[in-house]
Amino acid sequence: MRVDRPSPTLIQAAGLAHSISGRTVLSGIDFAMNAGDCVLILGPNGAGKTTLLKCLGGAVRLQAGSVIVGDDRRHSDRSTRRMVGLVAHESRLYEHLTIRENLLFAARMYQVRRPATHVARMLDDSGLVHAASALPVHLSRGMLRRAAIARSLVHAPQVWLLDEPAAGLDDEGCRWLETRIRRHCREGGCCCVTTHRRDVFETLRARCLQLRQGRLVADRRQVSGVATSGEPAHREVA
Amino acid sequence: MIRTGVLNWWWVLQKDLRIESRAWRVWPRLVALGLSITFLFGYGLALPPSLLPTIAGSLCWITVCLASLLTLSENNMSEKDHGCWAALSQYPVAPSSVFLAKLTAHAIGLAILQSVVAGFLLVLWEIPVVSPLRLLSVMLLGNLALSAIGTVVGAVATGTRNGQGILALVLLPLWIPVLLGAAKATSLILSDEDAEQVWRWTQFLAACATVYLAAGIMLFEFAMEE
Numbered sequence: 001m002r003v004d005r006p007s008p009t010l011i012q013a014a015g016l017a018h019s020i021s022g023r024t025v026l027s028g029i030d031f032a033m034n035a036g037d038c039v040l041i042l043g044p045n046g047a048g049k050t051t052l053l054k055c056l057g058g059a060v061r062l063q064a065g066s067v068i069v070g071d072d073r074r075h076s077d078r079s080t081r082r083m084v085g086l087v088a089h090e091s092r093l094y095e096h097l098t099i100r101e102n103l104l105f106a107a108r109m110y111q112v113r114r115p116a117t118h119v120a121r122m123l124d125d126s127g128l129v130h131a132a133s134a135l136p137v138h139l140s141r142g143m144l145r146r147a148a149i150a151r152s153l154v155h156a157p158q159v160w161l162l163d164e165p166a167a168g169l170d171d172e173g174c175r176w177l178e179t180r181i182r183r184h185c186r187e188g189g190c191c192c193v194t195t196h197r198r199d200v201f202e203t204l205r206a207r208c209l210q211l212r213q214g215r216l217v218a219d220r221r222q223v224s225g226v227a228t229s230g231e232p233a234h235r236e237v238a
Numbered sequence: 239m240i241r242t243g244v245l246n247w248w249w250v251l252q253k254d255l256r257i258e259s260r261a262w263r264v265w266p267r268l269v270a271l272g273l274s275i276t277f278l279f280g281y282g283l284a285l286p287p288s289l290l291p292t293i294a295g296s297l298c299w300i301t302v303c304l305a306s307l308l309t310l311s312e313n314n315m316s317e318k319d320h321g322c323w324a325a326l327s328q329y330p331v332a333p334s335s336v337f338l339a340k341l342t343a344h345a346i347g348l349a350i351l352q353s354v355v356a357g358f359l360l361v362l363w364e365i366p367v368v369s370p371l372r373l374l375s376v377m378l379l380g381n382l383a384l385s386a387i388g389t390v391v392g393a394v395a396t397g398t399r400n401g402q403g404i405l406a407l408v409l410l411p412l413w414i415p416v417l418l419g420a421a422k423a424t425s426l427i428l429s430d431e432d433a434e435q436v437w438r439w440t441q442f443l444a445a446c447a448t449v450y451l452a453a454g455i456m457l458f459e460f461a462m463e464e
Contacts (some may be wrong), residue, residue, distance in 0.1 A: 059328055061463065078330040086328070090321030096260045097253070108249045109329035111242065136320075151325075 007034035010190045011056060011084070011159045015065035018051050018214075025051045026214045029065070033159070033190040038181060038204050041194045043211035049194035050089065052211065053161045056192065057086035069159065082110055085157035087165050091148040093136045099123070099147045100132040103154050110155035119154065126150040127176065141168035149177070160184060160191040166200045174200050246331040250339035257316045258343070264312050268351045271305040276355050280362050290363040295425030299380065299417050301355050306348060307406055310388055313344055314396035323396055327462040337389060337458035341451075344392075345385040352377050368430045372440070376427065379443035380420035386450035387412045393461035412450075419443045 009032050016029035026048045033039055041049050054060045056067055058081060069080040093102045103122060107115035123132050126146045131139055139147065145168040153160065160181070166174050181191050181204060193201060198208070210218035258264060279297050317323040326336060356377070360367065367373055391408050398404070423439035426432060 057328070059324060078332075081328060081330040088321055088324065090324075092321045092325040094253070094257060094316055094322055095319060096257045096316060101253075101256070105249060105253050106325070106329075109246065109326075109331055111330070 007036050009034050010037075010070060011192075012068045013056060013065065014068075016052070016055055016062070016067070017064035018048075018055060018060070019063060020051070024214055026055065029055075029214075029216055031209065031216065033192060035158075035188045035190060036185050037190040038185045038206040039190075039192045040198065040201055040204070040206045040208045041192060041211055042196075042198060042208055043194075047211040048214040049211055050163050051214075053086060053163050053192065053194060056159075057084050057161045059086060059088075082155055083157050084159045084161060085153040085155065087149050087152040087160075087162045089163055089167075091136060091144055091151075093144070093147060093151060095136050098133050098135055099128055099139070102136070102147070103151055106151045106154045112155050122150050122154055125180075142170050142173050145169050146173060146176070158189045160189060162191065162193045164194055164196070166195060166197060178203060243332055243335045246335035247339045247342075250326075250331075250336055251342050254316075254339065254343040255346075258347075261316065263315060264309050265347050265350060267309050267312065268305050268347050269354050271308055272301050272351045272355045273358065275301045275304060276358050280359060287363075291365050291428035291430075292425045294359045294363060294365055294428055295423075296421040298352070298356050298359060298424060299421040302348060302351055302380075302384070303413060303417055305351055306384060306388060307409065309347075310344075310392050310409075311395060311405060313340075313347075313392055318396050323462070327397075333459035333462060334455045336462070337393075337454050340393070341382075341385050341389045341454065344389055345381050348381045348385055349377075352381060365428055367428070369427055369436075372436060373424065373427050376420060376423045376436075376440055376443060379440065379447050380416055383416040383420075383443060383447040383450050384413060386447065386454045387416075390454045390457055390461050393458060397461065397463060416443065416446050416450075419446065 012032040014030050016026055016031075017024070018026040029052060041052065043049050051060070055062060058067070069083050093099070094105070097105065100119060100123065103119045104115055107119050112118050123129050126149070128143065128147055128150060131143055131147070136144055136147065145165070149162075149165060162181075165177055169177060178201060181193070181201075185191055193206070195201060208218070208220045209216055210220070276297065279301075283293070285293055314323065317326060327333075356373075359365070388409060391405060391412070394408075395405050419439050419442045423436055423443065426436045426439065
């Protein structure tokens with residue numbers, strides 16, 4: 001008889017709250033992701049999606065609550081930063097370094113073993129081989145986005161935090177990203193994506209969290225595609 | 239752990255030097271500003287020859303201070319663009335490695351400026367250097383102290399909106415003791431006066447450099463926060 005073991009929790013937030021200049025951006029966020037989970041965070045502009053990802057990724061100092069990455073380790077610890085990859089709005093690429101040099105620098109900062117080989121594989125995987133020697137300024141927006149994603153995930157983190165990753169990507173780029181996310185989750189990682197466009201990630205069949213004014217107001221499972229009105233159809237999973 | 243720290247220091251420094259060699263953002267400005275100030279003062283002031291060694295010491299450090307202040311904000315511009323500073327602060331590396339790399343890059347720029355300015359003044363005013371080693375040690379210690387605190391305050395300014403405004407306000411009071419000691423020691427060396435006094439000022443500079451270096455290593459983690 002086969003016994004299903006529960007997937008290990010990779011990241012867990014409890015009682016997260018954050019204010020910027022006296023304005024509450026996040027409040028009372030409790031949320032966890034297990035190995036294999038894919039979560040879409042939805043919400044209008046200013047809902048707190050980016051701040052939530054920054055809190056989870058250790059990009060801002062926590063004001064209230066806690067984030068635990070992996071085995072009870074504080075997310076602010078340097079060792080846990082290797083477990084998390086945060087794709088931000090900005091490319092975070094140095095404009096006077098080539099794409100390969102940018103990735104190589106990030107790989108070295110993350111103490112990746114055999115960084116040159118690893119970066120060559122990342123470039124191939126991201127469809128950036130022909131652009132490896134180009135400066136970021138010479139790339140199209142879509143290619144720049146791919147390079148930014150490759151830079152953020154160069155250390156093969158278990159927890160992916162992607163902030164509007166599809167911005168600037170064409171259909172093929174979106175499919176590439178979806179495939180990578182699906183493969184990562186299948187291999188035991190987890191992924192949290194903020195997006196305005198649910199339709200882009202419809203085939204992921206992800207868990208959808210709705211953020212409104214800094215609060216989680218809904219937690220649903222995406223079960224089907226885009227409805228005729230253009231609004232994706234979702235059904236709450238008991 | 240030390241090996242990792244040294245490697246991280248080298249990777250960050252190598253990246254900064256590579257960017258500077260391609261962008262020419264800081265060093266040409268430093269040298270151009272330094273030479274302009276020295277040239278204006280050097281030719282503009284009709285000074286008696288006996289005063290030249292004394293003035294040369296002060297002028298050299300005033301030039302270094304002004305040129306450094308005006309270009310310090312440029313130092314971290316490549317980091318600020320496209321959110322690279324945020325990425326740098328999130329890498330799992332010791333902030334002290336990043337601090338020492340940034341300090342080294344800034345100190346290299348200042349050393350180039352010092353060589354050009356001091357060389358120009360010594361040739362222009364025909365001042366003989368009797369104790370080149372002493373002069374070199376004063377230049378190095380002064381450079382180290384100015385770069386250490388400049389790197390920390392520069393990092394705060396990079397991580398803060400409109401942070402450039404605070405640079406001069408915060409830096410100048412912290413730089414004044416170093417500039418005072420360095421100018422005094424340089425003038426005494428160039429005038430070939432009182433070796434005992436030179437030694438005291440050199441010790442003072444070494445103390446300043448040590449304190450600022452230690453403070454930088456401890457505070458840089460907080461200075462990197464946005």
